Amino acid sequence: MSDKPRKFKGGVHPNDSKALSAAKAVQDAPLLDSYNVIVHQNIGAPPEVIVKKGDTVKKGDLLAKASGFVSVPLHAPTSGTVSALEKCPGPTCISVPSITITADGEDAWGDCMEPISDWQNADPAALKQRVADAGIVGMGGAGFPSHVKLSPNKPIDTLILNGAECEPYLTADHRLMLEEAEKVVLGAAILARILGLNGATIGVENNKPDAIEELNKIAGKYNVKVQGLRVNYPQGAEKQLIYALTGREVPIGGLPMDAGCVVQNVASAAAVTDAVINGRPLIERITTVTGEPLVNPGNWRFRLGTPISKALELAGGIKTQPAKLLLGGPMMGFAQNSLDVTVMKNTSGILLIPVETASQYTSEPCIRCGRCVEVCPMDILPATISQAVENERFDWSAQLNVMACIECGSCSYVCPSHRPLNQHFKRAKAEIAAARRKEQKK
Numbered sequence: 001m002s003d004k005p006r007k008f009k010g011g012v013h014p015n016d017s018k019a020l021s022a023a024k025a026v027q028d029a030p031l032l033d034s035y036n037v038i039v040h041q042n043i044g045a046p047p048e049v050i051v052k053k054g055d056t057v058k059k060g061d062l063l064a065k066a067s068g069f070v071s072v073p074l075h076a077p078t079s080g081t082v083s084a085l086e087k088c089p090g091p092t093c094i095s096v097p098s099i100t101i102t103a104d105g106e107d108a109w110g111d112c113m114e115p116i117s118d119w120q121n122a123d124p125a126a127l128k129q130r131v132a133d134a135g136i137v138g139m140g141g142a143g144f145p146s147h148v149k150l151s152p153n154k155p156i157d158t159l160i161l162n163g164a165e166c167e168p169y170l171t172a173d174h175r176l177m178l179e180e181a182e183k184v185v186l187g188a189a190i191l192a193r194i195l196g197l198n199g200a201t202i203g204v205e206n207n208k209p210d211a212i213e214e215l216n217k218i219a220g221k222y223n224v225k226v227q228g229l230r231v232n233y234p235q236g237a238e239k240q241l242i243y244a245l246t247g248r249e250v251p252i253g254g255l256p257m258d259a260g261c262v263v264q265n266v267a268s269a270a271a272v273t274d275a276v277i278n279g280r281p282l283i284e285r286i287t288t289v290t291g292e293p294l295v296n297p298g299n300w301r302f303r304l305g306t307p308i309s310k311a312l313e314l315a316g317g318i319k320t321q322p323a324k325l326l327l328g329g330p331m332m333g334f335a336q337n338s339l340d341v342t343v344m345k346n347t348s349g350i351l352l353i354p355v356e357t358a359s360q361y362t363s364e365p366c367i368r369c370g371r372c373v374e375v376c377p378m379d380i381l382p383a384t385i386s387q388a389v390e391n392e393r394f395d396w397s398a399q400l401n402v403m404a405c406i407e408c409g410s411c412s413y414v415c416p417s418h419r420p421l422n423q424h425f426k427r428a429k430a431e432i433a434a435a436r437r438k439e440q441k442k
């Protein structure tokens with residue numbers, strides 16, 4: 001591991017707008033009368049619901065059990081009664097199954113899981129099972145089950161914690177590292193034990209010097225190294241992070257394990273500490289609620305199932321009319337059409353974009369300026385792929401490696417013709433995946 005991080009190719013420097021919430025300490029959101037918990041909160045198979053209407057539950061009780069290896073369980077955010085099993089607005093603007101818990105106000109924990117305080121001597125397999133049982137996923141936005149990444153089928157020599165938080169506006173990971181540094185570092189050490197490694201590295205963008213300082217105060221105790229990173233979006237993308245810290249390139253179509261690495265988000269690592277040391281499943285997370293239209297942007301610890309409308313209320317409501325509501329950051333987040341969608345395990349941000357910065361442009365023909373090629377961190381050809389998609393030549397876009405696109409949005413950001421490049425690539429990937437599924441069925 002180099003002491004000087006390498007620069008990955010490309011990337012962009014959007015105005016980060018982090019000052020709106022970076023200095024705001026995490027506040028615990030008050031207990032609500034009810035929570036609407038979306039069932040499918042992980043990449044992979046949705047968990048299988050095991051409660052029915054009328055059941056009483058305690059905080060941390062199982063609501064749904066994992067339904068396969070790439071799946072995680074879901075737990076109750078508070079104690080109360082299962083008052084409905086219905087559909088509610090989901091993060092992709094499609095209705096999704098959810099479980100409504102009407103709170104009893106006691107917020108009493110159930111039996112949950114036994115703490116494993118002597119984690120240094122615990123069986124790594126038992127620790128990994130605990131990560132799975134606690135329902136932990138990639139909390140930076142990916143939602144990929146954490147225990148799956150801890151079961152690589154290739155040799156691993158490096159564990160990296162992703163504390164880059166390179167998306168503009170988001171400061172939830174920053175506040176977590178600053179306020180709960182020990183939890184993050186201890187989580188790194190537990191993850192390292194699971195992988196049979198003697199340490200880990202936490203990568204943090206250099207625009208969070210206070211978080212780097214806090215982490216460094218305790219990192220040595222757990223043989224964890226903290227590495228400052230160049231501020232450049234998308235520094236927190238797995239492949240770019242691995243390259244910056246190790247100089248290794250993940251092959252196209254490959255995974256971090258192909259470069260001997262496992263990458264976990266810092267909030268996921270903190271959730272591992274909660275699961276192992278405190279015996280607590282993942283029922284809450286820190287989320288940034290921000291944007292210029294808000295009266296009081298900040299960071300809150302929300303229970304899963306908290307409606308976005310409540311989050312905006314806590315942030316003081318709006319002072320100017322927003323143009324857009326996003327879940328996540330402005331580069332990779334998803335636009336929402338309902339305030340009833342609720343906080344999930346991977347909700348890193350709730351963002352209101354002001355009218356001035358969300359102007360609607362008309363897409364113009366490509367002028368072949370080459371800017372998109374210059375900024376693409378994956379070294380593919382956005383302009384040509386976009387042309388292939390416009391011509392519905394998805395086979396051609398596949399040959400041009402559209403599947404390697406990490407959907408970072410850097411190309412769309414710099415395109416002077418305002419071409420919907422990222423949307424083209426999402427469409428191409430979906431079409432290619434559908435064609436492959438069809439082929440497999442033959």
Ligand code: SF4
Pocket residue numbers: 375376377378379380381382404405406407408409410411412421422425
């Ligand atoms: S083509 Fe994909 S990876 Fe390259 S800049 Fe555009 S969105 Fe990012």
Ligand code: SF4
Pocket residue numbers: 365366367368369370371372373382383386411414415416417418419
């Ligand atoms: S940045 Fe836009 S206009 Fe320039 S080459 Fe790429 S797609 Fe064409």
